[in-house]
Amino acid sequence: MSGAVAEFPLALRYAWVVAAIPFVSFAFVGLVLRPLAPRAAGVVATLAIFAAAAMAVAVAIAYYGLYPPGAEHPALVPFAVEWLRYQPGFTIAMGVLVDPISVLLIVVVTSVSALVHLYSLGYMRGDPGFGRFFTFMNLFTFSMLGLVLAPNLLQTYVFWELVGVSSFLLIGYYYERPSAVAASKKAFVVTRFADLGFLLGILLLGYHGFTLFGEVGPAVARDVAGRIAGELQPLDFLYLNDPALLARLAEGGATVGGVGLLTAAMILVFMGAAGKSAMFPLHIWLPDAMEGPTPVSALIHAATMVVAGVYLVARMFPAFAASGDALLVVASVGAFTCLFAAAIGCTQDDIKRVLAFSTLSQLGYMMFALGVAAIDRPAGYTASMFHLFTHAFFKALLFLGAGAVIHAVHSNSIWEMGGLRKRMPVTHLTFLVATLAIAGIWPFAGFFSKDEILAAALHGGHPLVFGVGLLVAALTAFYMFRIYIVTFLGPARHEGAAHAHEAPLVMAVPLVLLALGSIGAGWIPFASFVGLGGEATEHGVELAIAIPATSAGLLGIGLAFLLYSKGAERARSGAAALGAVYRTIKRKFYIDEVYVFLTRRVVFNCVARPIAWFDRHAVDGMVNLSGQTTRWGGRLFGRLHGGKVQAYGVWLVGGTLFLLLILWSAVR
Amino acid sequence: MSGGLLETIVFYSIAAVALVLAAATVTARRLLRAAVTLMFVLALGAGLYVMLDAEFLAGVQVLVYVGGIVVLIVFVVMLTSRADVVEERPPRARKALGALAALGLFLATAGAILTTRFPLADPGAVPAESAPAIGAALLDYGARGYVVPFEVISLLLLAAIVGGIAVARKSSPPGQPMTSGGDLPGEVDFVPPRSQREPVKGGGDDA
Amino acid sequence: MPDIFSGIGFTPGLQHWLILAAALFAMGVYGVLTRRSAVGVLIAVELLLNSAALTFVVFNRFSRPAAVDGQVMAVFVIAVAAAEVVVAMAIFVALYRVGRTVDLNKLDRLKNDEVER
Numbered sequence: 001m002s003g004a005v006a007e008f009p010l011a012l013r014y015a016w017v018v019a020a021i022p023f024v025s026f027a028f029v030g031l032v033l034r035p036l037a038p039r040a041a042g043v044v045a046t047l048a049i050f051a052a053a054a055m056a057v058a059v060a061i062a063y064y065g066l067y068p069p070g071a072e073h074p075a076l077v078p079f080a081v082e083w084l085r086y087q088p089g090f091t092i093a094m095g096v097l098v099d100p101i102s103v104l105l106i107v108v109v110t111s112v113s114a115l116v117h118l119y120s121l122g123y124m125r126g127d128p129g130f131g132r133f134f135t136f137m138n139l140f141t142f143s144m145l146g147l148v149l150a151p152n153l154l155q156t157y158v159f160w161e162l163v164g165v166s167s168f169l170l171i172g173y174y175y176e177r178p179s180a181v182a183a184s185k186k187a188f189v190v191t192r193f194a195d196l197g198f199l200l201g202i203l204l205l206g207y208h209g210f211t212l213f214g215e216v217g218p219a220v221a222r223d224v225a226g227r228i229a230g231e232l233q234p235l236d237f238l239y240l241n242d243p244a245l246l247a248r249l250a251e252g253g254a255t256v257g258g259v260g261l262l263t264a265a266m267i268l269v270f271m272g273a274a275g276k277s278a279m280f281p282l283h284i285w286l287p288d289a290m291e292g293p294t295p296v297s298a299l300i301h302a303a304t305m306v307v308a309g310v311y312l313v314a315r316m317f318p319a320f321a322a323s324g325d326a327l328l329v330v331a332s333v334g335a336f337t338c339l340f341a342a343a344i345g346c347t348q349d350d351i352k353r354v355l356a357f358s359t360l361s362q363l364g365y366m367m368f369a370l371g372v373a374a375i376d377r378p379a380g381y382t383a384s385m386f387h388l389f390t391h392a393f394f395k396a397l398l399f400l401g402a403g404a405v406i407h408a409v410h411s412n413s414i415w416e417m418g419g420l421r422k423r424m425p426v427t428h429l430t431f432l433v434a435t436l437a438i439a440g441i442w443p444f445a446g447f448f449s450k451d452e453i454l455a456a457a458l459h460g461g462h463p464l465v466f467g468v469g470l471l472v473a474a475l476t477a478f479y480m481f482r483i484y485i486v487t488f489l490g491p492a493r494h495e496g497a498a499h500a501h502e503a504p505l506v507m508a509v510p511l512v513l514l515a516l517g518s519i520g521a522g523w524i525p526f527a528s529f530v531g532l533g534g535e536a537t538e539h540g541v542e543l544a545i546a547i548p549a550t551s552a553g554l555l556g557i558g559l560a561f562l563l564y565s566k567g568a569e570r571a572r573s574g575a576a577a578l579g580a581v582y583r584t585i586k587r588k589f590y591i592d593e594v595y596v597f598l599t600r601r602v603v604f605n606c607v608a609r610p611i612a613w614f615d616r617h618a619v620d621g622m623v624n625l626s627g628q629t630t631r632w633g634g635r636l637f638g639r640l641h642g643g644k645v646q647a648y649g650v651w652l653v654g655g656t657l658f659l660l661l662i663l664w665s666a667v668r
Numbered sequence: 669m670s671g672g673l674l675e676t677i678v679f680y681s682i683a684a685v686a687l688v689l690a691a692a693t694v695t696a697r698r699l700l701r702a703a704v705t706l707m708f709v710l711a712l713g714a715g716l717y718v719m720l721d722a723e724f725l726a727g728v729q730v731l732v733y734v735g736g737i738v739v740l741i742v743f744v745v746m747l748t749s750r751a752d753v754v755e756e757r758p759p760r761a762r763k764a765l766g767a768l769a770a771l772g773l774f775l776a777t778a779g780a781i782l783t784t785r786f787p788l789a790d791p792g793a794v795p796a797e798s799a800p801a802i803g804a805a806l807l808d809y810g811a812r813g814y815v816v817p818f819e820v821i822s823l824l825l826l827a828a829i830v831g832g833i834a835v836a837r838k839s840s841p842p843g844q845p846m847t848s849g850g851d852l853p854g855e856v857d858f859v860p861p862r863s864q865r866e867p868v869k870g871g872g873d874d875a
Numbered sequence: 876m877p878d879i880f881s882g883i884g885f886t887p888g889l890q891h892w893l894i895l896a897a898a899l900f901a902m903g904v905y906g907v908l909t910r911r912s913a914v915g916v917l918i919a920v921e922l923l924l925n926s927a928a929l930t931f932v933v934f935n936r937f938s939r940p941a942a943v944d945g946q947v948m949a950v951f952v953i954a955v956a957a958a959e960v961v962v963a964m965a966i967f968v969a970l971y972r973v974g975r976t977v978d979l980n981k982l983d984r985l986k987n988d989e990v991e992r
Contacts, residue, residue: 722932749971767909794940798946
């Protein structure tokens with residue numbers, strides 16, 4: 001085992017460079033290049049991310065060189081700088097945590113971000129806000145990396161918010177469009193609301209963690225000595241995930257509103273994760289977020305930001321696992337969202353909306369995979385991270401391909417596309433690869449990761465969840481092939497489609513690279529890289545799972561071809577037959593309307609309006625009152641100055657007598 | 669305190685008359701009447717001074733107060749009102765307040781007077797000769813002398829005279845040289861030397 | 876209530892004189908506060924000054940008859956009263972010339988006029 005932090009390999013000690021490069025690039029591009037040389041801004045920003053990706057790979061190599069795959073993978077904190085000092089025993093540091101999932105995420109984030117940057121050089125060309133776009137993309141990349149590398153909860157929270165801000169800026173990129181502005185506002189407000197729960201959870205954990213730090217802390221500090229820079233602090237993950245602490249928190253009789261302390265805290269933290277990862281019912285912002293440019297959707301709302309919630313749950317997995325109820329909540333919410341989103345995705349006509357709901361559904365998979373795992377049965381944990389990894393590739397590819405199609409056809413609706421197979425061959429081929437991957441067909445990546453999730457659910461003793469996962473696999477294949485067929489096959493349904501042309505090279509190269517990833521990612525023996533110890537999970541194909549899963553996928557594909565291959569009449573009659581049910585699903589189950597009703601009628605009328613009234617009349621009234629009182633007092637005393645000297649004389653004599661009276665009574 | 673009974677009678681008589689006349693002074697509606705009654709009050713005051721062995725002061729009182737100040741007051745009355753104008757009664761509220769204030773003041777003072785033990789001189793002490801003593805005191809250079817206030821008073825009187833003239837003088841119309849009298853605009857009865865003459869065009873008044 | 880009436884007697888002693896002076900003073904105060912014309916106030920002020928001078932002389936006579944400090948003070952009071960009347964008269968004359976009045980009710984330019992901003 002390695003010794004002190006100073007003996008770590010160079011790449012690990014400088015792991016913070018991975019996040020620093022995008023930050024420096026953000027500052028430089030934003031302040032210097034954007035006003036002066038916008039075209040150069042794009043190139044510099046892209047190169048910066050490629051550099052960061054190279055550094056991330058170096059970190060990965062160093063880490064796995066130190067702890068070879070298949071062995072133990074402890075968490076390291078090779079870099080930490082004291083930032084806030086509340087008390088000598090309670091400081092917050094800004095630093096870098098290196099462990100399997102953070103290494104995984106930095107590789108994924110930087111590489112996908114680099115490819116998206118490259119793609120954007122072509123996609124955003126000619127747009128007046130070109131420099132602004134790359135500035136914000138760099139900011140986002142920096143924020144995401146800071147979040148992923150955070151060694152303590154507070155740094156996570158800080159970068160969490162920063163990620164939210166970047167997302168806001170990017171969704172509202174076309175700020176002259178009211179719908180885009182509304183969408184960015186919605187995203188920010190919903191995630192901000194969720195972050196309230198997150199913050200409460202942090203406060204609970206922090207408070208109780210700090211209270212117990214005196215007893216439990218020293219033992220944990222001894223365990224991690226030599227692996228962390230600086231001292232262990234109460235908000236560090238290495239402390240909060242420690243089994244000894246978790247046992248104390250779980251068994252302590254303290255309850256919050258009838259729920260155990262640890263469970264309550266973890267559910268609150270999960271609220272934040274649910275917001276960021278768009279779990280039901282906080283999913284409403286994600287479909288609207290498609291108002292942003294397509295590269296934004298590809299990077300943020302498919303591969304990186306939305307997985308922050310999943311990442312948070314994974315990061316605090318031991319804490320979640322120590323409270324069985326919290327994990328159950330995670331699993332249920334994840335499974336429900338998975339099914340819910342898939343159902344809606346079958347009915348949407350906007351290609352980006354379909355992909356958005358598809359993302360929701362896949363996030364549901366990742367979430368419930370974590371939910372069905374346990375400390376001693378961590379298969380779900382590994383499966384979730386594996387799916388996160390593969391999903392990043394094929395979802396980004398799907399979005400970028402959709403972007404190319406939208407760019408060529410000048411429309412988002414699949415019914416205005418068609419016949420693009422011949423006109424856009426590269427796009428078509430890569431899109432097909434991604435669609436097969438998401439449908440879970442061998443040998444593409446999705447097959448392996450989805451299978452592992454289903455295996456974890458089944459073997460973990462959650463047959464219902466397994467069933468839901470299987471059903472959604474079929475639905476996924478169905479709706480993904482629906483859009484594939486309508487978009488690429490058949491005749492051109494519209495003028496735009498008739499005149500489509502292939503994407504330029506700078507856009508095509510990322511597509512191809514991602515397609516390669518979508519094929520090859522599944523073959524990595526993931527469990528030997530990312531795991532929690534416990535049962536050594538075999539990376540192999542378990543036929544008992546594979547066959548039902550693949551059958552479900554093929555079923556979905558077949559249904560899609562049946563309904564959509566020759567025009568869409570069969571589909572339309574089917575939709576008409578389902579009538580109101582179809583309409584409800586198409587309207588996203590009216591959830592948005594419910595929210596609008598709640599905010600308008602309940603929050604605005606019953607909460608906001610009285611508070612505003614109070615503010616205007618009581619608070620302002622008090623201030624005005626003090627001013628008015630002064631004025632009245634002034635006017636009153638002003639009347640004493642009648643200008644008549646004799647009145648002054650009377651006051652003089654009267655005053656003198658009064659004073660004499662006082663003196664006399666004092667002397668008596 | 670010789671001639672006890674006589675003294676007592678004289679004192680109370682003078683006091684009564686003085687008080688009645690003082691009341692008349694402050695309530696008279698014709699100002700000239702008020703000035704006259706004031707003159708009588710001051711004259712009675714001189715009588716009181718005589719009773720107090722301050723003969724010189726009594727003379728001064730008559731000469732200056734009665735003979736000078738009251739005359740000045742009559743001048744003012746003549747200059748600032750028509751001779752027969754009758755002053756209106758003050759409103760009841762003002763009368764009441766004034767009476768109240770004055771009464772209050774009187775009671776407070778009387779209370780203080782009656783409850784204080786004043787250091788009294790030996791009843792057999794001989795009072796000083798008024799005029800020589802005053803004269804000596806006024807020119808005394810010593811620590812208990814009054815020569816400085818004496819000189820200052822003369823300065824004060826000078827200042828009062830000059831100030832009075834300055835304030836009461838008519839200001840000349842612009843462009844006109846100073847006049848020392850005359851009511852009609854344009855009337856000139858004093859031409860300053862050439863060096864003191866103001867330029868005819870537009871020059872403002874000089875102090 | 877302190878015992879003020881015993882031992883005073885009828886013969887005019889210090890306190891009788893002082894009360895006389897105080898009464899004259901009070902009447903002067905009444906005049907100052909009540910008179911409508913400025914000259915009327917001036918007249919009342921003379922009463923005030925006179926009673927003050929009287930008080931000085933009274934104390935001189937009853938507390939230290941051998942000295943004349945009180946009388947000297949009274950001389951000064953009279954001199955100051957003269958100066959004061961001169962100046963006051965000048966002011967009233969000037970005022971009358973400007974405004975044709977010395978009515979104190981009308982001379983209230985110092986009053987606080989409510990100006991709405």
